[in-house]
Amino acid sequence: MRDTARALPQQPPAAQRPMPSLAPPPEIPPRPAGKLARARSLLRRCWPPALIILAGLCLWELIVQLAHVPGYLLPAPSSIAADMAADWPVLEPALLVTLQEVLLGFVIAAAAGVGLAVLLHLSPVARRAVYPLLIGSQTVPIIVLAPILVILLGYGLAPKLVVVALICFFPIVVNGIDGLRSVDPELIRMMRTLDASRWAILRRVEFPAALPAVFSGLRIAATFAAIGAVFGEWSGSNQGLGYVMLAATPNLLTARIFAAIVLLTAIALLLFGVVSLLERIFVPWAPRGDRERSEPR
């Protein structure tokens, strides 16, 4: 305590002879400018993929129309859109059910994944014991586990959440552990000379340093989550987009299947967008270039 007061006396030498001011004139760092500029950059990033999608849709429509492909084999984009509007009373509740499964399952996976990553990072013994099992668990196809989970947990929400969480869990844990382990050892040494406890090092250095890696795990997981929900629903359910697809198949309602696929894609994109937004908020120091590189164009 007294040491701080003793460190560099507040008036004497410094006041008599001011320390040379080495500060360059304060300059405001270039921040991503106003809303207009941001919208423009968003537009710049979005138009190439939008153009490709549009071209693909046009080609698809053209082929279906010109070759007179029957609608139950391959519906044209226009008829999918028409079907989506007509079937909305069926699709909307299914969408909400699947969305709930995806979001809840993802949150469970994120919490469990980050938690386990920290635990395994803190205990090398636990890491050696659990890591091979973790990898081994990934060789079991989740789709064969789903029916077993339905038998165990019933037709409700629970087995779907488990399947979604199982699928999302792995990339989060692995990226989390890698992120925690790849922290610059010099930073940890620096903290040790500054009286940091193990907990302080984890909290103030390792965890923040691992956040970018954790978020890339979360982003990968976000793209898997919708798949998990559909697997879960296929194994036993009477609601959700997966169930809608399953029910539509024997009736050759192909346009409805495609409509469900479009909605599933929208769920995945939404989750991905939310994760990217959270990354922007929680990892503001990450170099922008990296982040853009890892985003789909």
Added chain:
Amino acid sequence: MPSGTDARAGPPAIELADLAKSFGGLTALAGVSLSLHHRSRTGVVGPSGCGKTTLLQVIAGLLEADSGLVRVGDATTARRRLARCALMPQRDLLLPWRTALDNAVIALENRGVSRADARQRTQPLFEQLGLAGFERARPGQLSGGMRQRVSFLRTLMAEKDVLLLDEPFGALDSITRGQLQEWLSQAMAAVPRTVLLVTHDVDEALLLCQQVVVLSPRPGRVVQVLPGGGGFRGSRREIVTSPEFASLKKQALAAIGA
């Protein structure tokens, strides 16, 4: 530490006797013996790769010596030395997710001081170091010299008796380095600590320290202990261009063999 003033006349603040350290088959330090007085300033110079950084890390308690005695105050084990020394690393190692001020307060936070209190205690020094106005700047927005000052302040705020500085200005251009040397010599005169400064710059060691230890090429051992110009009065320019300084430098360069 109320015993700070009493210990000045007592046993040396840092004592090394026949300290040896090797990594695998590589001997970094072979029998280093040194004794540093309380609140003295000592420079360590030597060719690159002679184990200067290893020496600091052993003293700081980050590494355990293979053999020999390492004592800092009354601490001989690595764990207890760690609690007595503050090491300023060669790279500034500022945390990019913390602002400049919050980087400087991290040692206080590690000891359980709340962030608000830690900021309050650090603020006056932050201003004295010419960093006023940059409290909330991220490290990436600071110049190299400013980052180094934040790093120094972070080390200082650990409030240890022993400051170990590992080439604090090695990565800076010579003009900035000169300014920071001037600034550091004032800061060290104002802050009575035991300082061990590792550098490859003979001028820097002579300018800032009262004695200069010359290490041999690997495996490092002490070749000679020379007087430094750390007690000289005057500005950096006056000291560096004085004949006394020139003769010290001649002596030192001869000892290094440069």
